[in-house]
Amino acid sequence: MFWVVATITVVPSFALLLARKAVHVAVSVVLVMIGLAVAYIMLAAPFLGMVQIVVYTGAVMMLFVFVLMLIGVSGKEDLTETLKGQRWIGVLVAAGIGFFLTGVISRVTLSVAEPTEGNPTEIAGALFGHMVVIVETLGFVLIVAAVGALVLTHQPRLVPKHTQRQIAEARVLVGADPVNKPMPGVYARHNALDVPALDPKGEPIDDSISRVLEVRHQTLDEAPYRADIEEGQPEE
Amino acid sequence: MNPVAFIYLAVVLFSIGSAAVLLRRNAIVAFMGVELMLNAANLAFVGFSRIQGTVDGQVLAFFVMIVAAAEVVVGLAIVVAIFRARESISIDDPSELKG
Numbered sequence: 001m002f003w004v005v006a007t008i009t010v011v012p013s014f015a016l017l018l019a020r021k022a023v024h025v026a027v028s029v030v031l032v033m034i035g036l037a038v039a040y041i042m043l044a045a046p047f048l049g050m051v052q053i054v055v056y057t058g059a060v061m062m063l064f065v066f067v068l069m070l071i072g073v074s075g076k077e078d079l080t081e082t083l084k085g086q087r088w089i090g091v092l093v094a095a096g097i098g099f100f101l102t103g104v105i106s107r108v109t110l111s112v113a114e115p116t117e118g119n120p121t122e123i124a125g126a127l128f129g130h131m132v133v134i135v136e137t138l139g140f141v142l143i144v145a146a147v148g149a150l151v152l153t154h155q156p157r158l159v160p161k162h163t164q165r166q167i168a169e170a171r172v173l174v175g176a177d178p179v180n181k182p183m184p185g186v187y188a189r190h191n192a193l194d195v196p197a198l199d200p201k202g203e204p205i206d207d208s209i210s211r212v213l214e215v216r217h218q219t220l221d222e223a224p225y226r227a228d229i230e231e232g233q234p235e236e
Numbered sequence: 237m238n239p240v241a242f243i244y245l246a247v248v249l250f251s252i253g254s255a256a257v258l259l260r261r262n263a264i265v266a267f268m269g270v271e272l273m274l275n276a277a278n279l280a281f282v283g284f285s286r287i288q289g290t291v292d293g294q295v296l297a298f299f300v301m302i303v304a305a306a307e308v309v310v311g312l313a314i315v316v317a318i319f320r321a322r323e324s325i326s327i328d329d330p331s332e333l334k335g
Contacts, residue, residue, distance in 0.1 A: 006245050013249060013272055016256035022264050029268050032249070036275055043239055043286040045294045048278075048301075055301050060271065060308050067312045068264060071319040090258030098251030105243055112239055113289025122291045123298070131295060138302045145306035152313035155320075 001042065009035035026064050033057045047120040182208045194220045202226060242283040250276035263315050263325040267308075274304045 008031055015028035033056040040049035127135055162170075171177075182197045182205055194213055196204040204222045213219050249272055256269030278297040285293025319325050 002241050002245075006241075009245065010248055010252070013252045016252060016265065016269055016272060017259060022262055025265050025268055029272065032272065033275065036279055039242055039245070039279060040282050043242060043282050045282050045285065045297075048282060048294050048297055051298065051301060052278075055305055056271075056275070060305060063308060063312060064264060064268065067316060070316060071325060087259060090255060093258060094251045094255030097254055098247055101247040101250065102244065105240070105247065110240055110287050112287050115286070115289075123294055126291050126295045127298070134299065138299060141306050142302065145309045149309045149313035152310070152317045 005035050005039045005042065008032075009039070022068050023065070026061055026068060029064075030057050030061045033061060044115050047123050177207075184208045184210070194218055195225055196222050198222065198226060239283050239286040242286075243280055246276045246279040246283060249273075249279065261326050261328055263318075263327050264312075266327060267311055267315070271304065271308065274300060 012028035012031040012035075015025050019025045019028065033052060037049040037052040037057075040046070040052055182199075184193050184195060184197055193210065195209075196206055196219070197208040199205050209219050253269045253272030253276060256272065257266050260266045260269065278300050281293040281297040281300065283293075285291065285297075315325055
């Protein structure tokens with residue numbers, strides 16, 4: 001069982017070093033978090049295992065994915081080295097940390113206690129017993145963090161907001177048509193965002209097509225559709 | 237299963253996380269490396285808690301989780317703010333403060 005947990009934590013965590021796309025990294029880290037939750041439950045800490053799943057896989061990693069969605073998934077990583085040989089120094093330092101810690105742990109002999117229940121009741125007793133001040137401080141930290149995130153991502157309004165009336169008045173002021181533009185399309189004969197509407201005289205209304213399509217030259221001529229309609233009309 | 241094995245697992249995860257922080261330029265990926273390091277520390281806490289037979293390690297791991305959640309919220313807000321200002325999340329880009 002330990003080796004299963006070790007595999008589903010260590011193997012996906014290598015994606016942190018190797019995967020090119022940040023989304024792949026995020027999904028791999030979700031796997032790592034689930035593996036760690038299993039590890040906690042194996043270590044007689046079922047409460048922490050559940051908290052791990054709820055907080056990490058449920059909240060934190062989804063927040064990462066949301067932010068990735070917000071700032072664009074495609075962000076290319078620049079692989080030039082600003083510091084010379086940084087890659088090897090980084091690998092060396094990380095491996096050094098690993099060997100150092102392994103060495104420290106292998107030198108001490110730890111006598112393992114008998115497995116305890118580790119149940120939520122016991123944790124609650126510790127949390128709300130002699131550590132209650134820390135819990136309240138951490139609640140305060142969470143509130144400050146939430147407000148901080150709001151402040152950091154808040155964009156102040158640079159220009160005052162226009163009401164509908166102001167927009168209409170401004171339109172009249174420059175002499176534009178105050179009413180809505182007609183919808184594009186000829187009598188639903190065609191999936192016709194790209195064909196101008198016809199006025200009562202049968203002339204095309206150029207304003208009815210989106211300007212974007214015009215710029216892209218994706219509009220169609222209305223003539224064949226008009227001819228089609230006129231052909232289909234019964235003789236008077 | 238011997239809980240000491242989990243401590244070694246925590247060491248391995250911590251090293252991988254620190255390597256990610258040192259090597260990756262994408263701010264979000266480096267951030268996930270920090271998260272992995274925090275989680276490795278948590279695993280060590282829970283492992284030692286099991287070895288000692290007390291619940292204190294689990295409580296500490298719980299505190300670490302709370303602080304990590306707050307840290308993620310603020311850190312990602314900073315990443316979003318920097319991205320809005322510079323259209324980039326590379327860690328090397330905001331280097332104008334250097335002499």
